[in-house]
Amino acid sequence: MSEQSRIDIQNVTKAYGATRAVNEVNLRIEGGSYCCMIGPSGCGKTTLLRMIAGHEEPSSGKILIGGDDVTTKGTGSRGTALMFQNYALFPHLSLTDNVAFGLKVKGVAKEVRREKAREMLDRVQLLHLADRVPSELSGGQQQRVALARALITNPKVLLLDEPLSALDEFLRLKMRVELKRLQNELGITFIHVTHTQPEAIALADQVVVMDHGIVEQAASPNEVYNRPHSPYVARFMGGQNVLSGKIESLSSGAAVVMTPNGFRHDLKVGLGFSIGDLVNFVVRRDHIHLTDVADLRRNCATGRVINVEYQGTFVKLAIDTGSREEFIAYINDQAYFATPKAVGDVVNVKWGPALNHLLLGTNNSTGNPSED
Amino acid sequence: MSSRSNSAGGRFSSYLQVAPMALLMFTLVGIPLVIVVLLSFWQTDGITIYREFTWSNYASVLNSPVTLALFIKTIKFALITLIITTIIGFTCSYFLVFYVRNLKLQIGLLLVCTIPFWTSDVIRMVSWIPFLGREGIFNSILMRLGLISHPLSVLLYSDFSVVLAYVYLFTLFMIVPIFNSMSKINPNIIEAARDAGASKWMILTNLIVPLCKTGIALGSIFVVTLVMGDFFVVNVMSGGQSASVVSAMKNNIDQLYYPQAAAMAILLVVLVLLLVTAILRVVDIRRELAR
Amino acid sequence: MSQASRKRGFEFYVLAAFFSLFVLFLYGPMLVIFILSFQGPTGGLTFPMRGVSLHWFYDLMTSGRYGDLGGALSRSMILGGLSMLITVIVCFFAGLAFRRRFWGASIIFYLCIISLVVPGILVGLGISQTFQILGLRLYWWLSGLGAHLSWTLPFGLLIMFAVLNRFDSSWEEAARDAGASAWKTLMYVTVPILFPGLIAVALFGFTLSYDEMPRSILTVGGSNTLPIEISNMTTTVTTPALYAIGTVTSVISLLVIGAAFASISIIQKRRARAK
Known part of the structure; x- marks a missing residue:
């Protein structure tokens, strides 16, 4: 199964006039994996998904599914099924006929396809509503029907275009679990387009972060979150502070970097750097501690508190360290409430040198630093 | 997003579909309209048409003292009808949108106003004859009430009956577009205005009327073009006493003076297009409809 | 307006009265000629009724005074049917095409608008003169049908725009995604979903053609349609037979309207409720 449902995207470009929605993308999605494509709106993730589904044709490049070149093959005959963002359930058909639609167009006899559709509806726990029409269903139910309709033809690859965006918070979390469970059960490839970071991290085996039609980073969630490729990825995925500075000293790949506000940081840079180079790096927002002035030597920062947000298990402090971006620290709530801070207080923070991670990529756009 | 899909094949099938x-x-x-334009420049002796260029059709139309009077009369009919239909159309829409609580009833009542659209204009116009004649229903009611001692003859075969028939026939062309733009007004805007202390009258004049501009403009285009294109109502309802540009043109056609009729028609079309452009200057209907 | 819904004030009653008067104004005269068409044989064009009879309907059918009304009626019905069929098919596909941008779209759009704005008799003149120049004879089923289409097609296209406004093209994509060919997508998804809208287009196609008069006068050749016959009768006939023909043609129109509305509401009810 996994070989058959592997997807290879080779040098794929989609141009609309002068603008390139997808720009020379190379990507392999392993068969049977759960892949999340993430990025701000207009980054090309939906266009890429629609090219895999066959609703758009690449301007150049190739798309292979299970090793077969399907670049110009029509949609519906390449083993993919797309679940639409607004579900696109047929308003004139009952749930049974909606789900059976893929079999109907393949010429499956009425009784056979209805039986199969009912089995599939049972699987998504909607058999009791089989004779209803879509307008009578709630959003969550409609989504499950759309899922059943997409799965009825036994696709090798299920493509999901922002499947959870129309649901409320509670349903979103519930459906997230169901999607993951379903993917485990079926063992087919899921490609899920989203713009919410927790969704991608929670679901994916592979996260593909896109921006301006380019894949910025494609890796495991752990890798993307802890070892982002560029300032953009770090900011978009969240949980990190992006800092930059000049290499002050260097010995066998270990550098000391001086930030413009006068603090030094230990950073592993590897080969190919020299003293005076400007580098970007990140520091995870958790694992940061409040400290006294005396302790300030390396891997630390100081500044005025500009915002305090209590988050339940931790406190989010926004600190103005004199750089353009505010420095965010997630402080353990017990530690914080031992010495609470007020807006305007000057605080010092420090962290372990291992938390500093060098950013190799240069994409420095702010992306969408939302944290929802 | 889907609108941009399958560009090459899509464009081909678009052409096939629209062919x-x-x-x-x-x-x-x-x-045919190009032919009419050509026709207006061709010569005729009243029997045969010669395909030779001439300005004389326009010259004779423009030099005729009747022409100006006809145009003025036509514009007068159009303006009076426009004013009355706008007032009725706006008032009825205002009632339907803001005073009818039940949405189904609202749509139903609008439908009641539009059903006559799908029936015959000729018959609808004829249906005024038993009301307006010297022995008609109005005169007998007025006489029985003692308001008049002799039947009024001004009711039928007069400019009054012409305008009445126009209003009768064309008001629904005003109601539908005004209703349409009025029902799109977000109720929160009106609540906000009331919160800010605006009176009903201020809400009406400062909010609702400006927000219905598109509907009023669209309805005005319908009414103006319908009145200016009419020959039948003015002929029958005025008893042949009044005339409009198109009814005069119809007479020309009946006498086989096609080129003169064409020249007159072209002048009228130019006037209508000028009026429509003027209305479009005030309101960008295409942009408003796209909202 | 929520304030109005809390308490019905003075304005409500004023506006309701105004609206009721307007509806009376709209339907009263038609109701009157409907009643007067059942006038007794000695009755005149206005009240009082001198008995109730079907005399004038009978007179319409049997008397030779009114010309070929039966022929005119059947021609109008055939023209209405043909216009309806052509309008629905042509406007349906044209509407689908207009969802994409293509060269010439605005030319076709403006031709439609022009056809609606220009006096109808002028379009009739143009069509008849075009036939003249081409050396063709005028026939009601050819030049007459063409004149009717110049009136019904632009309306049909505008209605299709409104209908397609609420059509989500991802339905078609979903069908293609499930493996449906272009033809199957059309037959299983696009047409069934748009069907109520197509009935509306059909209603316009039939009634606009059935009642069309100004464009027909110069284009039907020797054989008149019903509206032309009736408009001739308005100046020559001074008996309630005029009302009788009015009742006949209005009843036909109302039956068509009723059938269209009924089928639309049946389809929509079926869609909104469990089968």
């Missing part, structure tokens, strides 16, 4: 429409519109509207 019958394009073909029919070109042969039934495009070419």
